[in-house]
Amino acid sequence: MNPRIANKIAHGVIYTLVAIVIIILIFLISYILVNGLPYVTPHFLSAPSQVMNAGGGIRDQLFNSIYLLILTLIISFPIALGAGIYLSEYGSGKISGLIRTTIEVLSSLPSIIVGLFVYLLFVIRFHIGFSILSGAVALTFFNLPILTRNIEDSFQSVPNLQREAGISLGLSHWKTITGVIFPEAIPGIITGIILSSGRVFGEAAALIYTSGQSAPVVNYADWNPFDAASFLNPMRPAETLAVHIWKLNTEGLVPDAKQISSGSSAILILVILIFNISAHFLGNYLYRHITSSSK
Template sequence: MNVKAKDKFWTAVLYGVSALVILLLISLIGYILFKGRNFLSPKFLFGEPKIMESGGGIAPQLFNSFYMLIISLLISVPLGVGAGIYLAEYAKEGRILNFIRLCIETLASLPSIVVGLFGLIVFVNMTNWGFTLLSGALAIAVLNLPALARVSENAIRTVKSDIKQASLGLGATKFQTIWKVMLPAAFPQILTGVILAAGRIFGEAAALLYTAGMSAPSLNFSASNLLGSSSQFNVFRPAETLSVYIWQLNSEGIIPDAADIANKSSAVLIVMVLLFNVLARILGKKIHELYTGKK
């Protein structure tokens, strides 16, 4: 077999592997959506779960998932971006930086169940908070910090040094250069990392089993309940998310139509994760075009 024939053969193999991966993904998504068809029913999306009865909804779990997403991002994004800025601009090569990178890589490789057990010990037991939304948000923040730090560091490093030197040459301080010049230029990549992290938050279950609990109070948006201890906006209450609810339905089967609700919930979950990924691509591209002037 000559060189040209070998090249065609291995090109075909690579195309075949790529097609297999795409087919596998489409089959998986199609199967979940088929099993959970009719998941867009308003009664299902905005209804309350029913104990020992059929026909319940997922409104509290869906609300908890989005609320958990917001609280966790408020914690992890400033820390992750700050860590990325430090690693890219302030840290000096040496043993300390190598040790920090080792810690980040180790933290990134931890299974989510291990982070959940850590959260149980620290955020649930040591703080005496119990199973709360804040405990779950902190555990998820620990999971996302390594990825956000690496994305932020790489995004800042990709900013052209000419831009940085021009800003410093005009009299701007290093902090002003980072804040006013480098961060806006790196923002599209950082935003993509944040949205992808949001997709992971929405679909995480293992870490939340031990931190956020498996109960979801009924939604009550009345003015008298917004600031009370039983308010859905209280971060010190249990907050069962949609992914945890799916696990509970499949493991305990507490209602007659548990399998049907679990299938519909899975369809909602996968649609949301897909939306996060598509949104990351679209927003990242649009913002990059905005900053670079490309169309």
């Protein structure tokens, strides 16, 4: 075939494929936003949900999602950081190969299975019950592989020359990691945290049996996490936004279930979009900030 024609055909095919991806994305997002945003009002965001009557909001579900995310990150980030540093800086040979395989297996587990496992072990066996803590543990299992991989990649993307520079100045490997490699890896790590947060934020299946499907009334003025009624109490059951959407669509008893579900979906999508966009800008900003002067 004439190379020029072949080139043109290839171009056309590739552009078409890219267009399909973009069109699906735009269609999905705009469909959800167009259908959902009209129901998003200040009342919708600030009112508690209703069991039987119309006019419920998503205040508690939205807060639960954010709180669960924060707890998940508090548990999973230190573990992922340690594992990521080990894999990138210290691990070699068979052991790190084994760890990588383990991580891959963990990341390919269906989230409903992870949820059921945590349900059986934590909720039932350890008598923790449906709680934010159980949910955070389930999400940690779900989040760890992504985050570990991401941290390992962020460390790996720092050129080896930087390590040699540190070592040649008489610094220990550890000091080089903390003082040279880690600061350079931070933008990538932050981006990774935010992107994985988006996935955690939208997760439903792993939470149905762990953090539960009920949103008890909580007191937002009570800052003591050990009080049963406190909004910070990690031992209370907590329905998240994603679980709420699922529940409304399967067994919603409220007459405006469809509207609430649409509005919730719009909020969910918006939050995740904000996560993704801010990851991009924050990563760039941090990189500029870290590389220039820090007085």
